Amino acid sequence: EDKVVQSPLSLVVHEGDTVTLNCSYEVTNFRSLLWYKQEKKAPTFLFMLTSSGIEKKSGRLSSILDKKELFSILNITATQTGDSAIYLCAVDSGGGADGLTFGKGTHLIIQP
Amino acid sequence: DAGITQSPRHKVTETGTPVTLRCHQTENHRYMYWYRQDPGHGLRLIHYSYGVKDTDKGEVSDGYSVSRSKTEDFLLTLESATSSQTSVYFCAISESGEGYGYTFGSGTRLTVV
Numbered sequence: 578e579d580k581v582v583q584s585p586l587s588l589v590v591h592e593g594d595t596v597t598l599n600c601s602y603e604v605t606n607f608r609s610l611l612w613y614k615q616e617k618k619a620p621t622f623l624f625m626l627t628s629s630g631i632e633k634k635s636g637r638l639s640s641i642l643d644k645k646e647l648f649s650i651l652n653i654t655a656t657q658t659g660d661s662a663i664y665l666c667a668v669d670s671g672g673g674a675d676g677l678t679f680g681k682g683t684h685l686i687i688q689p
Numbered sequence: 690d691a692g693i694t695q696s697p698r699h700k701v702t703e704t705g706t707p708v709t710l711r712c713h714q715t716e717n718h719r720y721m722y723w724y725r726q727d728p729g730h731g732l733r734l735i736h737y738s739y740g741v742k743d744t745d746k747g748e749v750s751d752g753y754s755v756s757r758s759k760t761e762d763f764l765l766t767l768e769s770a771t772s773s774q775t776s777v778y779f780c781a782i783s784e785s786g787e788g789y790g791y792t793f794g795s796g797t798r799l800t801v802v
Contacts, residue, residue, distance in 0.1 A: 665731065681730060
């Protein structure tokens with residue numbers, strides 16, 4: 578059974594701090610790992626990673642994948658209150674047509 | 690997202706009643722998915738469709754059925770609702786079936802009393 582584990586499950590930091598969110602996985606096949614941000618409604622896509630060691634960046638957010646050690650991290654620098662959300666990690670295990678396997682998410686709260 | 694809408698947005702129903710949730714897309718995407726999201730469990734796949742009349746079960750399909758009679762609509766039916774099916778239900782669409790192409794609907798909050 579495919580498994581995706583995120584840590585921590587919740588995190589409270591102050592505005593301006595840097596945070597690192599973790600995602601480890603065990604899957605039978607691996608095609609890609611994805612990060613989503615979920616505020617009050619639908620998850621929105623952040624990054625997709627397919628190759629080890631390549632960093633994806635978008636503004637203050639960045640992510641890297643380690644396919645050997647089977648994990649990924651999502652970094653957010655200079656956090657803002659608008660970064661408060663649930664961050665979801667998901668793995669596409671090659672049968673992309675039959676859905677993604679999601680972790681439980683990290684609930685990030687940024688305090689002013 | 691304007692390309693995918695779910696209805697209803699909220700629903701309260703009684704135990705034992707049938708309930709149908711609708712997902713409608715205007716993107717003409719081939720793949721459609723139903724997930725449920727519960728505290729402590731994340732998003733879990735219920736059923737998915739890879740074309741008209743082509744559907745398959747996901748991780749938590751017991752107690753649910755789906756139908757897709759046309760490309761734009763994917764219906765999720767709870768045949769006899771139970772309190773354990775109280776959840777937020779998300780529909781997603783994908784053109785290619787690959788994860789980066791997923792677009793999620795805004796969700797349906799279902800409460801079974």
